[in-house]
Amino acid sequence: EIVLTQSPGTLSLSPGERATLSCRASQIVSSSYLAWYQQKPGQAPRLFIFGASSRATGIPDRFSGSGSGTDFTLTISRLEPEDFAVYFCQQYGSSPLTFGGGTKVEIK
Amino acid sequence: QVQLVESGGGVVQPGGSLRLSCATSGFTFSNYAIHWVRQAPGRGLEWVALIWFDASREDYRDSVKGRFTISRHRSTRKVDLQMNSLRDEDTAVYFCARDLNPMYFGEPQGVFDVWGQGTTVTVSS
Numbered sequence: 001e002i003v004l005t006q007s008p009g010t011l012s013l014s015p016g017e018r019a020t021l022s023c024r025a026s027q028i029v030s031s032s033y034l035a036w037y038q039q040k041p042g043q044a045p046r047l048f049i050f051g052a053s054s055r056a057t058g059i060p061d062r063f064s065g066s067g068s069g070t071d072f073t074l075t076i077s078r079l080e081p082e083d084f085a086v087y088f089c090q091q092y093g094s095s096p097l098t099f100g101g102g103t104k105v106e107i108k
Numbered sequence: 109q110v111q112l113v114e115s116g117g118g119v120v121q122p123g124g125s126l127r128l129s130c131a132t133s134g135f136t137f138s139n140y141a142i143h144w145v146r147q148a149p150g151r152g153l154e155w156v157a158l159i160w161f162d163a164s165r166e167d168y169r170d171s172v173k174g175r176f177t178i179s180r181h182r183s184t185r186k187v188d189l190q191m192n193s194l195r196d197e198d199t200a201v202y203f204c205a206r207d208l209n210p211m212y213f214g215e216p217q218g219v220f221d222v223w224g225q226g227t228t229v230t231v232s233s
Contacts, residue, residue: 035219044223092218096169097155
């Protein structure tokens with residue numbers, strides 16, 4: 001099973017700042033099959049990025065994903081108030097599908 | 109619009125059974141695989157099970173194999189998760205989620221593009 005480790009656990013930033021979230025895999029994620037989800041309290045997760053760098057429908061271009069192999073990054077270029085939430089990475093290159101523990105982006 | 113709605117959650121004793129249901133609408137049901145994903149209180153997400161668009165294949169995480177069964181019903185557009193021999197560690201919010209890949213793109217991709225709101229399962233004596 002591929003274990004995904006996200007860092008930092010919590011990111012305290014102000015609106016307008018840049019956020020960089022890391023996701024490291026215990027094994028190579030084949031074909032960059034890595035997705036990112038946003039989750040707000042009491043809500044289901046929402047797909048933001050798949051294929052490591054492809055934005056899902058309706059996701060603004062201030063969100064970008066990058067990386068390959070075992071190291072992946074989600075970058076939010078300028079934080080908007082609605083971006084403060086928890087972000088999870090997920091690999092779908094091998095079974096079982098696994099998620100990281102999440103990074104909480106909170107208002108500083 | 110595309111919508112998934114879970115039901116069937118509740119409180120059950122260890123060793124008991126529960127059947128969750130996922131009602132779908134707004135898309136061609138027979139074109140998409142459906143997954144169940146769970147989230148234990150204050151914890152991360154955990155994939156549970158998958159059923160292919162045509163019900164030809166199922167897949168489960170190891171910890172639920174032999175205890176959980178996923179099924180789908182074209183006439184009602186529903187996907188069920190039958191959970192038997194429930195354990196404390198099965199306590200979680202259970203989400204159903206649609207796979208990103210429609211069937212004409214090949215195998216299910218394992219990316220979840222639409223989620224339900226979740227239903228809570230509590231296993232406790």
